[in-house]
Amino acid sequence: MVKALIFIVIMFIGFQFITIDTKENLPTNPKDEIAVSNDIKTILKRSCYDCHSNNTTIPWYGNIAPSSWLVRSHINDGRKILNFSEFNKYDVEKQKDLFDRIGGAVVIRMPLPSYVWMHPKAELSQEDRDKLKAWSESEYQAR
Numbered sequence: 001m002v003k004a005l006i007f008i009v010i011m012f013i014g015f016q017f018i019t020i021d022t023k024e025n026l027p028t029n030p031k032d033e034i035a036v037s038n039d040i041k042t043i044l045k046r047s048c049y050d051c052h053s054n055n056t057t058i059p060w061y062g063n064i065a066p067s068s069w070l071v072r073s074h075i076n077d078g079r080k081i082l083n084f085s086e087f088n089k090y091d092v093e094k095q096k097d098l099f100d101r102i103g104g105a106v107v108i109r110m111p112l113p114s115y116v117w118m119h120p121k122a123e124l125s126q127e128d129r130d131k132l133k134a135w136s137e138s139e140y141q142a143r
């Protein structure tokens with residue numbers, strides 16, 4: 001039993017040396033950030049920006065392996081799919097595609113349940129979901 005416990009502790013310590021590189025706050029040009037109303041911006045910052053912008057707050061457990069692997073890979077993946085801090089760098093077709101996908105994502109799967117579990121304030125109310133869906137549909141139509 002003691003040997004197993006020692007082995008687990010050694011493995012846990014060893015895990016701390018395996019890292020995924022994620023920058024917490026990347027430099028951002030304000031001209032590249034998506035332009036939205038204050039109402040929509042508030043919702044996006046509360047529920048989406050930690051994974052889908054350059055303004056990420058990595059929580060304490062995001063620095064401890066193995067949970068750091070999951071947190072940091074979600075952030076890296078989220079930024080690759082959609083980065084609100086660099087939205088205006090996307091061409092019009094990509095923006096249109098993203099607006100089309102945002103509407104479905106907020107209805108079906110975003111924010112991720114694992115994120116909401118640790119960040120209950122990020123939970124989208126039905127009103128928030130409706131606002132984001134209406135906003136994304138109107139932006140889609142405008143492109």
